[in-house]
Amino acid sequence: MENFKLKFFCFAAAVMTVLMNVSPVLAENAADIAVAASTKPWWVWPLILLVFCFVLGVVAVLAGVGGGVLYVPLVSGFFPFHIDFVRGVGLMVALAGALAAGPGLLRRNLANLRLALPVALIASTFAIVGALLGLHLSNLNPNIIQVLLGVTITGIGFLLLFSKNTEKPVVTKQDAISMALGFNGCYWDDGAKEIVDWKTHRTIPGLLLFILIGMLAGMFGLGAGWANVPVLNLLMGAPMKIAVGTSKFLLSITDTSAAWIYLNKGCVIPLIAVPSIVGLMLGSLVGVRLLAVAKPKMIRIMVICVLFFAGLKAIDKGLGLGLLG
């Protein structure tokens, strides 16, 4: 088993290294990237993307993060596509993953409809605002979006590093809105072999934060599981399993509204989108199987490092400093 893990990590590292070398990461400026893009035959790009996204899908599952949050910073940093297209495809990638995961979560009661629907309404509405704002800023100057994306990605890195989610938060008193909307339920805990009853609190601050989450999801095409889970779990007091399941289901609604904006604006290029979606979904399926044998903690640390690097690179690119290549 150890041997298998070692082989897998070597393979993933090798693929990442090769991909980053064939990508225009070493190009020094936009002109070089354009040249690098035009010197390769067109069919190389979908193939590279397919393999890259497959590895990304595996790593994302093992690290417990969504595909979109890795896809946007890495593809915008290392591929020759404009950030408008990367964000559009990033949303389609996150949407496909969330929609595919939805049925299993709903059937097992791990995604709670009553908790998800009001939150989704807020997030999806503001995802439209975020998408429009993001496209407007990008039209003014794409570097603004690059810098904001970099700051957000670096922030996500810190969030993943420092947030300590709680398996079963203690909620002593359910607030009135939570009670009225029925933000409570129960699920079967297979580990403890018992039914876990849960309820939430701090509904208003939670719902207000989903305004911001929706905007960020729409603006950067990141998906928003990284933000949904801490708000549902740490702030509102939903158990970890419910927070994760509901967050994934929630993404299928939030990302739908933002994805339509990007689709209607022409930001989804099929040549880029389909290999990205298929690669990430296949990678996720393999990732789920590897979860039993891999060391998620080590991979999570690796992903946090990648996020810091991708975030700083986006800031560097946006500010035109050229410190990170």
Place this chain on the structure above:
Amino acid sequence: MTTQDDARLQTPAEQVVYANILTVGVWASLALMVILYCLYVFGVIAPHVSFDVLTANWGKGVHEYLQITQSPNGWGWVALLNKGDFLNYVGFGLLALMTNFCFIVLVIGFAKKKDWVYMSISIVEIVVLTLAASGIFGSGGH
């Protein structure tokens, strides 16, 4: 004693229907997406934007790209369904419409339960998603 058979753990009927529709819809959309993509990249159906033009311009912002490639925005792609690249939008559109279909099921389920608050939330969500899909917000200005 609480067990796995506890009635409280039963998944609500509308949630099961939602999951069933999603299962079929998502995998059908993805299968369609792959088939249409193959027709496109293997040259069975000629694209509107040639691969050379595409790769030379995908580093430009979307407004410039659309102008150079004379590509439509909004629902303009429907008029170009005879082109390999825009045919792929059928798969994307279907995938993005799944949530709307599923919410119609929710509205019916909540109405049957006389849960007017959640029925209203579901209806408003359908309106939001439909507005997003309509192109009212997305297709302006280039």
